[in-house]
Amino acid sequence: MxxxxxxxxxxxxxxxxxxxxxxxxxxxxxxxxxxxxxxxxxxxxxxxxKGHVLNPEYPEEYSNWQKVEPSSLIDAEILKSVSxxxxxxxxxxxxxxxxxxxxxxxxxxxxxxxxxxxxxxxxxxxxxxxxxxxxxxxxxxxxxxxxxxxxxxxxxSRELAAAGEARQDIDLIWGATLTRWVSRATKRYGSAFLSVGRVQSPTLVLISERERERRAFNPEPYWEIEANLRNGEAFGARHAAGRFKDEAVARTAYENMTDVATVTEVKEKSATRPAPTPFNTTGFLTAAANIGISPSRAARLAEDLYTDGYISYPRTDNTVYPKSLDMREVLGQLKRVEGVGEYVDGLLAKGELTPTRGKKETTDHPPIYPTGHVSKNALRDDQWKIYQLVVRRFLATLSEPAKTLRTTVRLESGGEPLVSGGTVVTHEGWLGVYHYGRRADEEMPKLEEGQPVRVEEKEFLAKETQPPSRYGQGRLLRVMEDLGLGTKATRPSIIQNLYDRGYVHDDPVVPTETGMAVARALKDFASEIATHEMTAELERSMDEISEGKTSKDAVVDESRDVLRKVYEHLQSSETEFADIVWDGIREDSILGPCKKCGKNLTIRKAKKSGKRFAGCEGYPDCDQTYSLPPRGEIIPLGTLCDACGSPEIKVVSFGRRPWITCIDMSCPKQQERRQAIAEARAAKEKEAAAKAAEDGDAEGGDGASKKTRAKTTRKKPAAKAAAKPKGAAAKEPVKSTT
Known part of the structure; x- marks a missing residue:
């Protein structure tokens, strides 16, 4: 057998x-x-x-976080336990x-x-x-x-497996050793531990450094002049100088403008927009992030679609289709996909199909492409969005370039030069199927040189230069790839770890004060793990293992040597490190001003129940308290509720959509929210009951009850337990500290 x-x-x-x-x-x-x-x-x-059947872990005698010296984990034996x-x-x-x-x-x-x-x-x-x-x-x-x-x-390939095992072991050694050290230094145990990871930490530093740039940014004022013009049709224009750095000069230009502008030049320029290249993992995850699906979620959805036979393997660096891929056969599968059938017919009617090519060509896996047909009703909404994204990208790579026409109009009003313009698509090409991010056409009225137009309105705008933008998750993925942080398979989960540990929130990514403090402390006292160079070098070493150029043991031992030096430096700076981190933790605990006395409200825990609440720093003189949500990371927003004046917070829970609320449960807004939730729940239950009754009628009265029983008795798959230490004797996380 x-x-x-x-x-x-x-x-x-x-x-x-x-x-x-x-x-x-x-x-x-x-x-x-x-x-x-x-x-x-x-x-x-x-x-x-079910994925890995063996997991690396330390022997039981190393499990007590408070009694075992973290440095002993560097050279401790690593066991493989059945998971x-x-x-x-x-x-x-x-x-x-x-x-x-x-x-x-x-x-x-x-x-x-x-x-x-x-x-x-x-x-x-x-x-x-x-x-x-x-x-x-x-x-x-x-x-x-x-x-x-x-x-x-x-x-x-034993070498390829050894490379994967080396990454697993190194991540455990570094993550467990440094996570324990930081947790001991800051006295943060149990679910409040502060994780450190070989890839996670330099990624956090990247995000935090961008935030520091934003905070250190000094805005500079500038002025702009805009005008609304009309010649039958309305269109906008701006002063040709763009940004004025001198307000007086800008004001003079504004006052010089009259009620009439004269067209001095009309130029038209055609341009070609080439079709996009095939999806590799980073390109796909970036595109998914741009349509509102986080990289970690998009990776999971793509994996499901792959195992269901609807798309090809979603972890690939390749952006060039192999010659062996039969494009017409794939198109034949896609003719029945809702919304693209007619477009597919157009591609099949063409003679030769010439797909676009990206810069990366590998031989392990092809770019991501659709491998089978599925109807919208057979998938969840989020699965359908990902499937559509892959289908439309594939069709776009086989399509003609799009063509656009850019019209630029120059005018003069009171001696001041103005400029206007618009772009329209003259040939849709690939834009006809891959519509993501497509801008609406900007039609310009038909104008000729010497023609007068009416200046209906002019505006004098005072503005300021803006700080560098935060990283969106899609952009962060590309930066990580460029710096060699993580792999195509691990980057989405690394970003998600930062959210799960409460180091960041929102998208574009905003670091919490705790995240900022951990990043700063690591950069000051453990620069090796705070920068991308060491991590990128280790990734190259793992590639060498897979190619048979070096051994797993040599790479793991070399990483242990580096970790010893990092540990020694941390040991000599424990007090300073802990002070920096606690400054950030305290900052995150301040929710806003107390309405009763004006002092700060902070997050606290009840001694008996362990439940958290908001209490005033003025206690015992001020006894103002508020209940807080029992689960989820609480992020102060620095804003006050417009209905009751209480501080507003964001609550971020794993697996749930973040929500914003004020901390006063008696606020009118809170009551409205609770009522809306109750009404939505009642409507959902009513809909489910109606559907169950309908199914029962369709199945002779008994089918609905059978289906309902099957749903309620089916055993749910065991969720992977989050690797969080529970109490002092908990085991360290294996994957969560990457």
């Missing part, structure tokens, strides 16, 4: 369906499904993992019956490591399998791609 191990359950099922020469028999080992079928006359069993016991038991049981194994996990560094971890369990159960291992590498869960991969089986 041949055992096929894939990364997820639905991938295992699809592989069985694609390869089976007859029917597929579904079975289970306890709760883990597997699928038995015949391929090339041989019995095969396909089983899926999914049910899956591990299934792999062992099936391996005992197997004659050979095929690893069919995702084809990248992480996927190779997951496959090698599963092999270690197989070899435990059946050592004879060591000489009978092969690897299936595919970039899309389609029948053609999977069949080709199994026809061309290769060897497992």
């Amino acid at each position: 041949r055992l096929i191990i894939s990364e997820k359950a639905n991938a295992a099922k699809k592989i069985a369906q694609f390869l089976a020469e007859d029917s597929v028999r579904d079975g289970k080992h306890r709760s883990v499904p597997h699928h038995t079928f015949t391929w090339k006359g041989e019995e095969c069993v396909s089983v899926g993992l 999914e016991k049910g899956v591990a038991e299934a792999i062992r049981a099936l391996s005992k019956k197997a004659d050979s194994v095929v690893i069919a996990t995702d084809f990248d560094r992480e996927g190779e490591l997951i496959g090698v971890e599963a092999l270690s369990l197989s070899f435990e159960a059946n050592p004879a399998l060591m000489d009978h291992v092969e690897r299936a590498r595919f970039s899309a869960l389609t029948k053609g791609e999977v069949t080709r991969a199994f026809e061309e089986l290769v060897e497992v």
